[in-house]
Amino acid sequence: MRAATWTGVNEVSVETVPDPQILNDHDVILRVRRTTTCGSDLHLLGGYIPFMRAGDVLGHEFMGEVVEVGRGVRERKVGDRVVVNSFIACGHCWYCRQELYSLCDNGNPNPGITEALWGQSPGGCFGYSHAMGGWAGSHAEYIRVPYADVGAFVVPEGVSDERALFASDAVSTGWMGADLAGTKPGDVVAVWGAGGVGQMAARAAMLLGAERVYVIDRLPERLAQVREHVGAEVVDYSSTDVLAELREVTGGRGPDVCIEAVGMEAHSSGIQGAYDQVKQQLRLQTDRPSAVREAILACRKGGSVFVLGVFALMVDKFPLGAMMNKGLTVRGAQVHGQRYMPRILDHMARGELTTEHLATHVMPLEDAARGYQLFKDKADGCVRSVFVP
Amino acid sequence: MAVPRFLDSLRGAATEAGGALLGRLQHVRLPGVGQSSAADDPETAARRWRAVTVLCSPEQVGAGADLPAPLAALGDRLDLRITPAPGDRGTELAARYRDRASDDDLRALRSALRAAKQLIEVGEVLRVDPAPHGVRKPTPQGAALEGATARAGGEGVL
Numbered sequence: 001m002r003a004a005t006w007t008g009v010n011e012v013s014v015e016t017v018p019d020p021q022i023l024n025d026h027d028v029i030l031r032v033r034r035t036t037t038c039g040s041d042l043h044l045l046g047g048y049i050p051f052m053r054a055g056d057v058l059g060h061e062f063m064g065e066v067v068e069v070g071r072g073v074r075e076r077k078v079g080d081r082v083v084v085n086s087f088i089a090c091g092h093c094w095y096c097r098q099e100l101y102s103l104c105d106n107g108n109p110n111p112g113i114t115e116a117l118w119g120q121s122p123g124g125c126f127g128y129s130h131a132m133g134g135w136a137g138s139h140a141e142y143i144r145v146p147y148a149d150v151g152a153f154v155v156p157e158g159v160s161d162e163r164a165l166f167a168s169d170a171v172s173t174g175w176m177g178a179d180l181a182g183t184k185p186g187d188v189v190a191v192w193g194a195g196g197v198g199q200m201a202a203r204a205a206m207l208l209g210a211e212r213v214y215v216i217d218r219l220p221e222r223l224a225q226v227r228e229h230v231g232a233e234v235v236d237y238s239s240t241d242v243l244a245e246l247r248e249v250t251g252g253r254g255p256d257v258c259i260e261a262v263g264m265e266a267h268s269s270g271i272q273g274a275y276d277q278v279k280q281q282l283r284l285q286t287d288r289p290s291a292v293r294e295a296i297l298a299c300r301k302g303g304s305v306f307v308l309g310v311f312a313l314m315v316d317k318f319p320l321g322a323m324m325n326k327g328l329t330v331r332g333a334q335v336h337g338q339r340y341m342p343r344i345l346d347h348m349a350r351g352e353l354t355t356e357h358l359a360t361h362v363m364p365l366e367d368a369a370r371g372y373q374l375f376k377d378k379a380d381g382c383v384r385s386v387f388v389p
Numbered sequence: 390m391a392v393p394r395f396l397d398s399l400r401g402a403a404t405e406a407g408g409a410l411l412g413r414l415q416h417v418r419l420p421g422v423g424q425s426s427a428a429d430d431p432e433t434a435a436r437r438w439r440a441v442t443v444l445c446s447p448e449q450v451g452a453g454a455d456l457p458a459p460l461a462a463l464g465d466r467l468d469l470r471i472t473p474a475p476g477d478r479g480t481e482l483a484a485r486y487r488d489r490a491s492d493d494d495l496r497a498l499r500s501a502l503r504a505a506k507q508l509i510e511v512g513e514v515l516r517v518d519p520a521p522h523g524v525r526k527p528t529p530q531g532a533a534l535e536g537a538t539a540r541a542g543g544e545g546v547l
């Protein structure tokens with residue numbers, strides 16, 4: 001089959017690779033119908049998560065049609081149109097039973113690497129390096145899906161492929177951030193990053209009853225999408241002092257909930273930006289945390305900060321004093337998507353959650369290298385490149 | 390101990406940009422992270438119980454020949470301790486070698502504990518290979534990472 005692979009730092013190729021096979025009883029094989037680039041891939045592509053081997057198949061946000069099922073699969077059957085969560089979870093361990101699916105004990109067959117980095121190993125993720133299990137990704141004609149009864153959800157009739165696709169990762173991640181940050185009716189919520197994840201965090205916060213939602217970014221086309229498709233207010237950090245603006249619009253309190261959806265390559269300007277770049281290049285810090293810092297400083301006393309952006313290891317100048325003295329709750333997670341996908345698909349079916357606008361560039365899988373270039377450079381208004389195998 | 394050496398072995402195991410990152414990983418790493426025991430002498434470290442918590446009752450773990458096959462295979466060499474975990478967390482399944490254990494022995498024990506847990510919780514041991522992939526450019530880094538991932542099921546802080 002054809003597949004888009006990582007072949008070196010910032011290098012993507014489309015190659016012919018072997019077809020996947022069923023290896024465990026709970027597997028299904030999917031014919032991929034849609035698969036998309038995610039901000040997390042950029043950290044991989046750039047070599048910030050250095051556990052990729054040349055030839056690894058990329059992609060973790062996808063949907064498709066079941067073409068083969070393992071002997072132990074009970075719920076899914078050949079012909080089902082499904083969307084699959086990006087994290088691989090067994091459904092039976094203690095973490096899965098707590099609905100903390102991305103922490104599944106049984107989803108990463110190579111837990112040694114992440115245990116060595118973090119003390120404990122979270123679960124596995126499709127197409128996300130040998131640290132997260134070495135699973136082949138979805139930018140391919142076919143993909144093997146382990147624990148399919150747990151991670152693959154049937155797409156309701158009437159929900160298009162383009163809409164369902166993003167339930168896999170962007171929407172479920174955004175929803176998790178808004179939910180686990182404790183968003184309640186009446187809250188003011190601020191979201192850093194207007195990519196697919198940030199936009200969906202904002203939309204979820206609105207559906208969870210937030211009174212006002214602000215999304216912070218600098219890219220005008222993304223801020224325009226937030227206004228038009230999400231219905232939230234925007235703050236352009238390239239022309240506005242974010243902390244001052246958020247203080248002013250919240251009567252001096254600061255947002256109740258702050259959601260960071262930017263990640264380890266956060267952009268910042270001035271001295272802070274230069275400082276983080278140099279430190280990251282000298283490897284004195286591995287990640288650039290400017291949006292996390294700002295979220296902690298912006299948050300109201302006793303409020304809640306959720307880190308959705310991916311970080312690998314260490315950051316510098318983390319405002320621990322602000323966190324402690326303001327009594328903040330700071331939390332983060334990879335996506336516990338299985339917990340939210342049924343509900344998300346319901347909202348999608350009712351038209352309350354739309355995602356088609358994120359798919360700014362839809363193209364054949366053969367064009368994956370171009371799709372990643374556009375997405376990485378945020379060129380031509382690209383929010384997400386979507387590949388059709 | 391095996392784990393710090395494992396992390397060392399990853400130092401060569403990286404892509405161009407990441408190589409430097411991993412190379413300096415040693416410096417940004419917190420003391421004790423990535424090592425099953427950082428301050429123990431080797432003798433004490435080798436004698437520590439290695440444990441997984443399994444979501445089942447103690448009886449379901451079995452005993453003797455009824456143990457999950459990967460553990461039963463290590464048979465007489467192991468002491469086992471099977472106790473209820475606090476709260477609703479299941480059963481703590483702990484093991485250690487009675488005799489002197491090599492790094493390979495410890496790797497085998499980690500794999501066996503993880504496999505035993507999966508067999509009880511899920512009914513099968515998850516396999517990832519063979520996974521579809523494209524051309525593996527033959528770089529030393531690629532080979533080192535391959536070596537490291539091939540062993541990663543038996544590594545970690547367990």
Ligand SMILES: NC(=O)c1ccc[n+]([C@@H]2O[C@H](COP(=O)([O-])OP(=O)(O)OC[C@H]3O[C@@H](n4cnc5c(N)ncnc54)[C@H](O)[C@@H]3O)[C@@H](O)[C@H]2O)c1
Binds near residue numbers: 043173192198267308
């Ligand atoms: N937790 C999870 O499970 C999970 C799942 C998916 C993605 N992610 C992570 O979420 C993050 C966002 O993903 P995405 O697909 O939306 O990525 P993206 O690259 O499309 O979007 C990131 C956005 O952040 C903006 N940005 C950069 N610096 C900023 C700053 N200082 N302040 C405010 N905005 C800033 C960029 O302009 C961009 O629009 C990534 O780090 C990704 O790895 C996490």
Ligand SMILES: [Zn+2]
Binds near residue numbers: 038170
């Ligand atoms: Zn993602």
Ligand SMILES: [Zn+2]
Binds near residue numbers: 089091092094096106
């Ligand atoms: Zn699990």
